[in-house]
Amino acid sequence: MTFSVWLAMAPLLMLLSLGPGPNNFTSMHNGIQVGATKAVIAVVGRNLAFGILMLVSALGLGAIIVSSSFWFSIIKWFGVAYLFYVGIKTWRSAAIVLEEHENEIGTKAKSGHLARMRQEFLVAIGNPKAILLFTAIFPQLLDLSQPVPMQFFWMGLTFCCTEFIAAYVYAMSGKQIRRLIRSPKGMKNLNRGMGSVFVLASALLATATRS
Template sequence: MQLDTWLLFSGAALALSMAPGPNNLLAMFNGARHGVASAAIGGAGRLLAFALMIVVTAMGLGVVLAASETAFMIIKWGGAIYLVYLGLKSWRTKVAEPEIPGDSVGFVAHPGAMSLARTEFLTAIGNPKAILIFTAFFPQFLDQAGSYGPQFAIMGVTFIAMEACVLLGYGLVGGQVKGLIRSARHMRWLNRISGSLLIAAGVLLALTDRTRSTA
């Protein structure tokens, strides 16, 4: 892959990664609830999901999934239902005053590293738009005269690196919000905002068709 092509791909990948989708919202709200480290740990689940999608695309299965209306609908509705579930769960999260006044860590129980990563993984893997993007986006930067495998590997690693930087950025934004949470009431509002946005994302995903997914 030529350097200029890689630079162009990197910029496009960064722009795609920065879009405020469900996973980026999760990273931001995890940062606000539990801190930047928790947002990074949760983001590992997202990166694993995207890595698997990139491998699927590289193997050519992405084209098959993109062409299958049934597969698209199953993934789409599964993802939409899961996002709505996460939103409702956020609304219902128990909030208690911490033992130490002003300590935002005590407002909600930490779900644990595995739970954070699993939530981000399922959110990412349940979004069929991602695999459609990989299927339509990556081939545009392939040099037909070069070896297919190494080029796809370079793009895959680059995309994952950009995604990692973006999720840390959203986590840092959330971390700044965390410093403003001084009462259980503030945390309840954060949970309600988070839940409402996730429910809205689920509804939007349910209304998405394959044509709009690739736009």
């Protein structure tokens, strides 16, 4: 892949990563709860899931899943159920006075890095639109006169990098919201708001089709 081709491809992948979706909402929520740095670290889990989906797509299995109503539905409803669970759990979360967490340097977040990575992984792996992205968009960016595997590798690596950037953008916006919340009531309302976003995301995902 030439540098000029990559330069034309990278902005498109950046726009795709910046689009609102379940994983970016997760980064925003994590940014509110534990700060941008920890939220971005959690994206390792998201990119691991995307790496698996990209490998599936590269091997040609993505086309099978996309063309199969059964497997598409299995992936879709797994994602719907998980997002709905996260939404209800967030809605019912206890109100926490954020002033108690102002000095978090050197302290371990309640859920831990691995738990947040696992959350990002499950949200990403359960989103059939990711398969559609990697099977419908990526092939259109390929130069068939050049070795395909290496092109797919660089596209995948670039996409994972843009996911870190997008997560940081969303997490930082969440962190700014966090600074405005200082009371148990405010935190309770915030949890309900974010819980509603996850439930809405699950509802939107339920409407996903293979078209």
